[in-house]
Structure formats: C-alpha cells, structure tokens
Amino acid sequence: MTHDEKLDAAEELMTKIARALVDHPDEVLVEAVEGDEGDDTTVLEMRVAPDDVGKVIGKQGRTVRSMRTILAAVGQGHHLRYELDVVEDEDDENDEEDTDGTTVGGSESTTAG
Amino acid sequence: MPIEDYRAAATTISDFLKLLTTTGGLRLKYRITAGEGAADPDGLEAREIYVEIAGPDAGLVTQRNGELLRALEHVAAKMVRLEPEEHDRISFDSGNFKAMRAREMKMAADAAAERVRRSGAPYSFQPMSSRERRMLHLAFRQFDDLETESSGEGLRRFVVVYRKGDKHVPPAAAPSFQRGGRGGRDSRGGGRGPGRRNDRRGGGRGDRRGPGGPRR
Numbered sequence: 001m002t003h004d005e006k007l008d009a010a011e012e013l014m015t016k017i018a019r020a021l022v023d024h025p026d027e028v029l030v031e032a033v034e035g036d037e038g039d040d041t042t043v044l045e046m047r048v049a050p051d052d053v054g055k056v057i058g059k060q061g062r063t064v065r066s067m068r069t070i071l072a073a074v075g076q077g078h079h080l081r082y083e084l085d086v087v088e089d090e091d092d093e094n095d096e097e098d099t100d101g102t103t104v105g106g107s108e109s110t111t112a113g
Numbered sequence: 114m115p116i117e118d119y120r121a122a123a124t125t126i127s128d129f130l131k132l133l134t135t136t137g138g139l140r141l142k143y144r145i146t147a148g149e150g151a152a153d154p155d156g157l158e159a160r161e162i163y164v165e166i167a168g169p170d171a172g173l174v175t176q177r178n179g180e181l182l183r184a185l186e187h188v189a190a191k192m193v194r195l196e197p198e199e200h201d202r203i204s205f206d207s208g209n210f211k212a213m214r215a216r217e218m219k220m221a222a223d224a225a226a227e228r229v230r231r232s233g234a235p236y237s238f239q240p241m242s243s244r245e246r247r248m249l250h251l252a253f254r255q256f257d258d259l260e261t262e263s264s265g266e267g268l269r270r271f272v273v274v275y276r277k278g279d280k281h282v283p284p285a286a287a288p289s290f291q292r293g294g295r296g297g298r299d300s301r302g303g304g305r306g307p308g309r310r311n312d313r314r315g316g317g318r319g320d321r322r323g324p325g326g327p328r329r
Binding site for chain 2: 001009012013016017020021055058059060062063065066067069070073074076077078
C-alpha cells in the first residue's frame with residue numbers, strides 16, 4: 001500500500017462512517033491534509049451539513065472521540081498518525097454539544113502526541 | 114427507539130465492521146447475534162445485539178482498557194440510531210474481555226464494601242464508563258447495609274459507596290480502584306484535543322489516596 005493509498009483509505013473510512021451517522025450523507029466531505037515535511041501527522045478534515053455537526057461530535061464529544069479511536073487503530077496498521085478535525089463553517093458557530101473541549105473546527109490549536 | 118428490526122440493525126453493524134476490515138485494513142473477524150440469543154447469561158448487560166470480535170487484530174480492540182471496544186460500540190449504537198439510554202442494547206466483546214472486567218469489578222465491589230463498613234466513610238471509585246458504573250451498582254445490590262450513587266460529570270463520573278442512610282456525607286477522595294493489568298499503557302496514537310481524552314488517567318494504585326479533598 002502506497003502512502004497515498006493509505007490516506008485515501010483513511011479518508012474513505014471516515015467518510016463512510018460519518019455518512020452512516022448523519023441525516024445528510026451527501027454533504028459529508030473528508031479531506032486529508034498532510035503536515036509539513038518531517039511531520040508524520042496527517043489531519044483529516046471532516047465537513048458535514050451544519051445541522052449534522054452535533055451528530056458527528058456527540059454529547060461531550062463522545063462520537064468524534066470514538067471515531068478518533070477507530071482512526072488511531074487504522075493508523076497503527078498504516079504506521080501513520082492521523083488526526084480528525086470536524087471543521088465548522090465560520091458562519092455557523094454551534095458548539096453547544098462540545099462541552100469537554102473537544103475539537104470543533106479550526107479554532108483549536110493544541111496538538112496531542 | 115426500540116430495536117424493532119434486529120435484522121436491519123445487524124446489517125448496519127455488519128456493514129460497519131466490513132468497512133473496518135476492508136477499507137480500514139483491520140484484520141478482524143466478527144459474529145453478530147441479535148434477539149434472544151444475544152442475552153447475557155450473567156444478566157449483567159441488557160444487551161439485545163451482541164457482537165463478538167476475534168482475529169489477528171483483536172488485541173487492538175481491548176488495549177487501553179477496551180477503548181476501541183467502547184468506540185465501536187458507541188458508533189454502532191449511533192448508526193442504529195439508538196437513544197443514549199438505549200445504548201446498552203448493543204454490546205461488543207472480544208475474548209471475554211467484558212466478563213473479565215465484570216469479575217474485577219465484583220472483586221473491587223467486595224473490597225470497597227469491606228472498607229466502607231470498617232471505616233464508615235464513603236468510598237469513591239475511579240471514574241468509569243456508564244456500563245461499568247452500572248455493573249458496580251448491580252454488584253452492590255447484594256449488600257443490604259450499603260448503597261451507591263454516581264457523582265461527577267461526563268468522563269469524570271464515578272461511583273460512590275455509602276453506608277445506608279449516610280448519603281449526606283460528601284464523598285471522600287479515594288481513587289483506589291485499579292484497572293486490570295492488561296493493556297493499561299497510555300501511549301497515544303493519533304488524535305488531538307486538550308487533556309482528558311483518557312478517562313482512566315491519573316489513578317492511584319491500590320490504597321493510595323488521591324491528592325486530597327472531596328472530589329466533586
């Protein structure tokens with residue numbers, strides 16, 4: 001499996017899982033954004049319909065955390081480190097379900113690991 | 114929403130797992146049982162759909178105290194559109210992991226019961242998942258002189274044991290419930306997010322007291 005194939009697989013996996021969770025599956029988009037040279041972390045940016053954001057994040061961030069756990073397991077097999085960000089459009093700041101500080105959108109800058 | 118159509122739910126879960134083994138590349142085998150055949154013989158779980166995971170990568174599922182097991186369970190329950198209070202209807206297990214956890218939990222309950230009786234002080238377990246808290250509450254039903262309740266919020270929610278009638282006493286910090294030795298390492302894979310990602314972190318060993326003060 002080439003590097004690009006791995007990223008494609010990770011994208012596809014997260015897209016399909018998210019599609020099964022939301023009300024508007026057609027609006028799910030996951031894009032892999034590679035880090036700088038020497039940074040082995042790939043960020044998967046997930047975009048969903050505005051009213052589906054709460055669904056992919058879940059109460060206290062549990063759903064997005066679960067997806068990250070799944071992604072980490074897949075990353076172990078790929079020998080790659082993935083991060084999953086749910087990206088919200090700027091005009092829709094709905095973070096009411098994000099009560100434990102889990103990522104919602106690009107405002108967050110901490111990086112674990 | 115009740116699980117009215119086990120077949121549809123099982124298909125959804127099967128598609129999910131197939132996705133993990135194909136696109137996800139995880140080498141897992143799985144068996145899904147729905148309906149009466151899924152019932153927990155020990156009566157600890159109220160499950161109606163039971164998913165058993167095996168295969169070369171099954172170790173991934175139970176490492177870090179079954180973090181992936183719980184993640185799969187949660188996502189599967191969401192895909193089937195269960196309400197949060199119905200999540201117990203779907204249960205994933207691998208290599209009897211949960212049964213072993215249940216046994217550990219039972220032993221921890223017995224030890225805590227002894228301690229509360231001796232000291233008279235309330236005893237706080239470490240934070241744990243809602244399913245594990247439920248197991249603890251059930252385990253304490255056998256003791257007429259003790260009662261339990263959950264305290265704390267979200268990932269920090271934990272069970273407190275009291276002598277019957279002592280509930281007004283604030284819980285003493287005694288995070289002494291130690292997780293089993295298996296897979297307890299804390300090395301993280303990917304993922305980001307400030308702190309508190311691992312709800313088991315920072316636990317004391319054995320009888321060690323926490324940093325003091327009642328936990329709230």
